Amino acid sequence: MxxxxxxxxxxxxxxxxxxxxxxxxxxxxxxxxxxxxxxxxxxxxxxxxxxxxxxxxxxxxxxxxxGGYGPLVLGTAHPEVDAAYTDALKNGNCFNHPTEWTVRLAEALVERVDFADWAFFGKNGADMTYWAIRVAREHTHRPYILKVTGAYHGTEPWCSDTLAGVLSEDKAHILEIPWNDHAALEQTIQAKGDRIAGLVTTPFHHPSYGDMELPEADFLAALRRHCDAVGAVWILDDVRGGFRHDIGGSHRYFSFTPDISCYSKAIANGYALSAAVGREALRPAASRVFATGSFWNNPAPHAAALKTMEVLERDxxxxxxxxxxxxxxxxxxxxxxxxxxxxxxxxxxxxxxxxxxxxxxxxxxxxxxxxxxxxxxxxxxxxxxxxxxxxxxxxxxxxxxxxxxxxxxxxx
Ligand SMILES: Cc1ncc(COP(=O)(O)O)c(C=O)c1O
The missing domain is CATH 3.90.1150.10 (Aspartate Aminotransferase, domain 1)
Structure with a gap:
């Protein structure tokens, strides 16, 4: 070719x-x-x-x-983060079990993210956004996911912008509204609200080939209100914005509260790691949705994430x-x-x-x-x-x- x-x-x-x-x-x-x-x-x-x-x-x-499309919040080859990573590596980086690093990182996230009662880890942002919509579906026993037109959440077929290798069935239960569009939001909620499992948004709209759009007055409040009214889970995709607006999550910078937040990119300053955190009510569903990967519990990226957070806060x-x-x-x-x-x-x-x-x-x-x-x-x-x-x-x-x-x- x-x-x-x-x-x-x-x-x-x-x-x-x-x-x-x-x-x-x-x-x-x-x-x-x-x-x-x-x-x-x-x-x-x-x-x-x-x-x-x-x-x-x-x-x-x-x-x-x-910055590697987002991860390098402290810059590349950061001496302290790299030392934390290589120190952890000395004891091995792949086991039959998680290590204490995983528990420490979950504790650190739950401590920092105001609404979070638990944390879950993967490798890429798309691992977490896809896992989170499954948690929303499992929690609500409903099929539909509402997302914003043109928003990027990874390359999984449910949200892929390209059509190669994707079936229309993959997107059969995905609804879309334009960012900041109150009328479309209300219409969609009225038409399908009782079948919507979750809403996925970024903290502000950051499409490619277009201007970034901040939330207009009351749009985020309207999203929260509608999710509460119909019992849908609000999933914040903070993969790109996380650790660049507020150490406790970009929702704090924009003054709203989701039900699940997904992080990756800057969380470990370039080492492969993603995380989702969520509310207590979602813990049972989060425990039932089986998702894992051969490398998801490797400790060195978890050690790097802890050091990244420490440096971000300390300095x-x-x-x-x-x-x-x-x-x-x-x-x-x-x-x-x-x-x-x-x-x-x-x-x-x-x-x-x-x-x-x-x-x-x-x-x-x-x-x-x-x-x-x-x-x-x-x-x-x-x-x-x-x-x-x-x-x-x-x-x-x-x-x-x-x-x-x-x-x-x-x-x-
Ligand atoms: C907002 C957002 N969500 C999800 C993803 C997917 O993350 P990953 O490429 O790590 O799968 C990205 C990646 O650019 C992103 O910007």
Whole structure:
């Protein structure tokens, strides 16, 4: 099969890409595919990283605003988290049983997340969102799951945006409403409320190829009210936003309370781990829904998660990230004004997205992000960005100087 983005040049990344194409379907599959950036302009392979910077296979350095698509809240190769991980590894990382690390991590989450009475662990975000909808169905003995149109919850068929290998039956009991749409919410609840097991939302709407949308007045309150009225379980998918707004969960930043929250990405600063936490009333259903994996109880990622939380709290990282993120967004928008380019910012200070306004096909945005890449700043053209604890003042300043040059040099 021919791969449209396959490069022909002699650079290391390009050569790796051609080798990958021979032995990996799609060469670089999934969300890391160059086809989702701007092929030919963005790096193909990473080589090493430190803090909020990484180097590609051709030793080009980038200030990274994607952080592995979210996990690297403390930056890559964080010495304390990596030490916690490798210390735990010394005793082995795979057993016939869980270890004390698992219990300690569950205790730590239950302590921090205000509504949580229990915790459950997996590896990926999709493990938890899929498990959580099964818990909702088991708890209510109802079939329907209500989700927001365009929201991403993983690649399981129930919520997959692509159709390859997915049957219409896989989505037969999935209902959708647009974010912030009170009328659609009420209509759906009226029509199917007594058959809805659960509602799945992110804390704010963060679609790809679109602006982030914060909750409008009363939308979250309406979701809570309707779930309570019909007895549906509200599942918060905090996989992307978790540990970047409030150590106790993004619901605290937005002032609402779900029934289950799913975390992954930043929870262990890059080590493979996901978690769900929930209310007491859901414990019986959570105990009955069988889900597991060969690696789900490995202790080293659990030790890394405990250390990540400890560092986030000890160094008051999250308030600092929010503050610096907000100043960076303001400075970025000011650069747009300086160059006479109208920019639109959306999202939160730690999950921002800034794009060229009046650019429906994202072509200007692609041109700008490609220019940023040439200046050593990794900004995704169609996906929200991430600002973490490793983006210190000096690095943010450096990134703004590069963005200034990119805005001056791109064709928008
Ligand atoms: C909001 C949200 N939910 C779920 C997932 C799925 O997580 P994973 O890729 O670890 O399965 C993602 C991943 O990007 C996500 O952003």
């Amino acid at each position: 021919s791969i449209p983005f396959l490069p022909s040049d002699q650079a290391n990344g390009a050569a790796l890409c051609r080798r990958a194409a021979a032995v990996i379907p799609g060469a670089i599959p999934g969300h890391q595919s160059p086809a989702l950036n701007v092929p030919g302009h963005f790096p193909y392979f990473a080589k090493r990283g430190s803090g909020a910077c990484y180097w590609d296979a051709d030793d080009r350095r980038f200030i990274d605003f994607m 008051t990282c999250i308030p600092g990230m929010l503050q610096r993120g907000s100043e960076w967004i303001d400075a970025f928008l000011a650069l747009g004004k300086k160059h006479g380019i109208e920019l639109k910012a959306s999202g939160t200070p730690t999950l921002p997205y800034i794009r060229i306004a009046e650019d429906p096909g994202f072509f200007k945005q692609q041109s700008f992000c490609s220019a940023a890449i040439r200046q050593g700043v990794f900004l995704h053209p169609h996906h929200n960005w991430f600002i973490g604890a490793a983006h210190d003042d000096a690095l943010l300043e450096e990134s703004l100087a590069a963005i200034d040059r990119a805005l001056g040099g791109c064709s928008v």
